[in-house]
Amino acid sequence: MKKGLKRLDLIFKNEHDSAAILEKSLNRSNAELIEDLISSGLKGRGGAGFPTGLKWKLTADANGQEKYVICNADEGEPGTFKDREILSSVPHKVLTGMAVCGRIIGSQKGFIYLRGEYKFLIPKLQKAIDEFHELADSLSFPFRVEIFLGCGAYICGEESALFESMEGHRGEPRNKPPFPTDSGYRNGPTVINNVETLAHTYSIFKYGPEKFRDLGVKDSRGSKVFSVSGDTPIPGIYELEFGMTLQKFVDDFGDGDAKAVQVGGAAGFCVPRKKFDKTVIGYKGKLTGISLPTGGSMMIFNSSRSMYNVLHNYLDFFVEESCGQCTPCRVGTQQLLLGIEAVKRGDKSSQYLEKLLELAETMRVTAKCGLGQSVANSFSSIVENFREEMIY
Amino acid sequence: MPHSVDYIKKLADRHGRGLESLLPILENVYEDNHIIPEDAMVEIARELDVSAAKVYGTATFYSFLETEKCGKYVIRVCKTITCMMHGKNQVIKELEELLKIKLGETTPDGLFTLKETNCLGQCHKGPAMLINDVPYTELTPGKVRDIINEYRLNAQKSAS
Numbered sequence: 001m002k003k004g005l006k007r008l009d010l011i012f013k014n015e016h017d018s019a020a021i022l023e024k025s026l027n028r029s030n031a032e033l034i035e036d037l038i039s040s041g042l043k044g045r046g047g048a049g050f051p052t053g054l055k056w057k058l059t060a061d062a063n064g065q066e067k068y069v070i071c072n073a074d075e076g077e078p079g080t081f082k083d084r085e086i087l088s089s090v091p092h093k094v095l096t097g098m099a100v101c102g103r104i105i106g107s108q109k110g111f112i113y114l115r116g117e118y119k120f121l122i123p124k125l126q127k128a129i130d131e132f133h134e135l136a137d138s139l140s141f142p143f144r145v146e147i148f149l150g151c152g153a154y155i156c157g158e159e160s161a162l163f164e165s166m167e168g169h170r171g172e173p174r175n176k177p178p179f180p181t182d183s184g185y186r187n188g189p190t191v192i193n194n195v196e197t198l199a200h201t202y203s204i205f206k207y208g209p210e211k212f213r214d215l216g217v218k219d220s221r222g223s224k225v226f227s228v229s230g231d232t233p234i235p236g237i238y239e240l241e242f243g244m245t246l247q248k249f250v251d252d253f254g255d256g257d258a259k260a261v262q263v264g265g266a267a268g269f270c271v272p273r274k275k276f277d278k279t280v281i282g283y284k285g286k287l288t289g290i291s292l293p294t295g296g297s298m299m300i301f302n303s304s305r306s307m308y309n310v311l312h313n314y315l316d317f318f319v320e321e322s323c324g325q326c327t328p329c330r331v332g333t334q335q336l337l338l339g340i341e342a343v344k345r346g347d348k349s350s351q352y353l354e355k356l357l358e359l360a361e362t363m364r365v366t367a368k369c370g371l372g373q374s375v376a377n378s379f380s381s382i383v384e385n386f387r388e389e390m391i392y
Numbered sequence: 393m394p395h396s397v398d399y400i401k402k403l404a405d406r407h408g409r410g411l412e413s414l415l416p417i418l419e420n421v422y423e424d425n426h427i428i429p430e431d432a433m434v435e436i437a438r439e440l441d442v443s444a445a446k447v448y449g450t451a452t453f454y455s456f457l458e459t460e461k462c463g464k465y466v467i468r469v470c471k472t473i474t475c476m477m478h479g480k481n482q483v484i485k486e487l488e489e490l491l492k493i494k495l496g497e498t499t500p501d502g503l504f505t506l507k508e509t510n511c512l513g514q515c516h517k518g519p520a521m522l523i524n525d526v527p528y529t530e531l532t533p534g535k536v537r538d539i540i541n542e543y544r545l546n547a548q549k550s551a552s
Contacts, residue, residue, distance in 0.1 A: 078472045081513040116456045117512050119525040149419060151454035154510060168414030170453035186412075227515065229474045235516035266473070299474060299515070313473045317510055323453075 005252050008215070008223045008239040010203050011196065012089055018096040018132070021205045022139055025100045030060060033104055037201065040209035041221030046072060046157075046194035047264055047295030048370075049283040052201065055191055058181035059105045062189035067107040069098045070185060070192040074115045074150050074157040077265035078317060079297035082225040083195035084118055085237050090199060091128035097198035099136060099143045100205055101191050110145040111185070113162050116152045154321035158369050159184070159192045161323065172325040173369035196225050196296070217243030220282030224296060230262075231255050231302035242283075247276040249298065257302040260385070265297035266314040267374035270307070272385040307386035308344060314378050315340070322371060329372025332363040336379060343390060350391045353383055400435040409440055414450055418457050427461040455509065463498045465543055468509035468522045475511075475518035479532075483519045484508070486533035490540050503547055504540075 025033060037053030044050045059067060071094055075083040087094065098110045112129075114121065129145050136143045148166055150156050156165045160174035163185045184190025200222060204212050212222045220242035229235045232253045240249075250258045262270050263281065269292055271279050280291045301310060315337040324330045339356040342348040360376035367373045383390055403420050407413040417436055421428050428451050437444040451457050458466075469475075469484055484506075488494060491504050498505040514520035517529035528539055 075513055076511060078511040079474060079515050080511075081515055084513050115513070116454075117509075117522065117527075120527060149416070151415060151419060152456035152509070153454050165415065166412055168411035168450060170449055229515035229518070230477065237516070262473075301477075305477065309476075310473060313471075313476055317472060320510060 004248055005240055005244055008241060010212075010223050011086060011093070011199050011225055011239055014090075015206075016092065017206055018092050018202075019135055019139070021096055021202065022099060022135070022141065025103060025205055026139060026141060030104050033100065033205070034060070036204060036209045040204045040212040041216075041219075042197065042200055042204060042212065043220070043283055044194055045196035045200065045224065045295065047077070047268075047293060049293050052193065052197055055181060055193070056101055056104050058179075059189045059191045062182050064182075064187075064189040066109070066186065066188040067105050068185045068188055068190040069101045069105070069107050069110040070162070070190055071098055071110065071112040071195055071198055072157065072159065072162060072192055073112050073118065073195050074162060075118070075195070076115055076154040076157050076321075077267060077295055077297050078314070079229055079262065079265045079299040080227045080295055081229075082227045082237050082296050084121065086195050086199050086225070087112075087114075087118070087125060088121055091125055092132060093199040093202035094195055095129065095132040095145060096205075097193075097201035098145060099132075099141065100201065101193070101198070102143045103141065105189065105191055107191075108141075108143050110143060111148050111166070112145060113148045113150060113156070113166065115150045115156075119149060122147060122149070153323075154317075155323045155369075155371055158371060161369070162192070163190070170323070172323045173371075175368070194295070215241050217280075217282060219284070220291075224281075224294075226294075226296045226298050228253050228298050228300070230298075230300040231258065231305070232300050242281060244281055245277055246271055246279040246281065246292075249281065250276055250300065253298070254300055255302055257304075258300050259303045259305070260301045260307065262297070262299040262301070262310070262378065263292045264294040264377070265299075266317050266378055267371070268292070268294060268297065269377050270310075270381040270385060275385075307382055307389045308340070311340060311379065311382045311390070312337070314382075315375075318371070318375050326366075326368040326372060328363045328366040329368070329375070332359055332367070332372065333375060335359060336375065340383075340390060350387075353387065353390060357383060397435060400432060400439055404436075404439040411440065411442065414440060414442075414447065415454075418447075418451050418454075422457050426458070426464065426466070428457055428459050430459075461498070463503050463505035464547070465503060465523050466505045466507065468507050468512075470510070470512040470514065470518065470520045471508040472511035472515075474515040475520055478518040480519040482533055483521065483531045483536055486536045487540070490537060503544070 042052045153171045155161045156171040161171040165171040180190045283293045318333040322329045360379040364376040407416045433447045434444045437447045519531045520529045
């Protein structure tokens, strides 16, 4: 079978060098380690794409009695399931990344915030943690990692809501600034990274930054683990290089009839067939055409799917998962849902869609956190590209 | 009585009495009782020295912390997009017929509660559901029947 895109095997490669990596890192200076991370070009794999080296540096430089390393395993974005696989098959890589981070920022306390839906992972994960503690102790680096179990709230994947949740509050996001690097969990400087980001640091500390930097394209270095689902004959988890066009992706993974791909989950963008070859998967930068960042969620829809149903499903999701704290998001999500239903029924004219697009844009600028702000991503990209499906 | 003063005190001894122990304590209460009753919340508030309203506020925010009595087995069927595309409605229909309850209800014998939930992170193997903590994937009506039968058999065995 001829397949176009190069499949990579960095993250899931079966290798056990935690001891060597930790030992080496403990003997190097902070500046050297951070320099490696920054020059590798690694950016946050949760989707936001903040440079990881910079995040660690800012936290290392921040003043605070107690600092924390948190692994964000609240993987709730529809269409994303890679972190579950990483945590179940290579947890030691994530733990090693956390420990090196702890060494750099001056923290001996790490947490894995695991979503409630993944509770079944705990026995295996706890075993990996126990083994890791032994290793850390043998190197006289008493770094400790604890699992904190979430309870079924999408919003807790938002970093400040996650801190609130760990502190015993409702998972309601905080105002920013201050950012977690200055004031995170219990107001201490905190590095919070996605599972995959931490696993990548393992490879960078093992192989050096060059190997990582050689992958991908400018501004989007390295490989990325993609969660592929929807209308595809081969759903699953794939590690691919950044910088591919959506057309290439669909050629490999589509069922031959793909009419749209949702990049980045319900909070991401819907790309119609006619824009496949102009859309590049990667962080914003000097790429040609449109570049879309993603936490790895790639959902393919073929021509048998109603995009109205897709949008309706997303909005249903947002209505339920909005924390309700700020009005633009709480009321906005509900009104968008009622709005598209009214247009579909014919109670409102098709021009009403313009009002709804305006509302979505208002949410983008006025909502307090990423949840409310990003509803407009999927809403506008679906309504604008599949307008006729919203009406008829 | 499981949510007596002593019971909550023991949980606080185990998890700690800071606010950061609140979620772990609430999870523990739910796991033991399949409900977080109001008197337990009041008692937790006393142990942690916070207002009962604070505990109630936190408990009711999270969808996996139930403040209404649930069955021994809580079934949560994923309703998010890819599971919907791959037939979650047939799965729900089958479950409703098997259990003779509607979504959101609990069987009269207190064994099963049927709910829908948002993305379970099993999109490549949809439709998916959780029964308590255990995920079941690539469901078909036939597979669902087998799973429920097994749970019923096990429940009968442990009862006899």
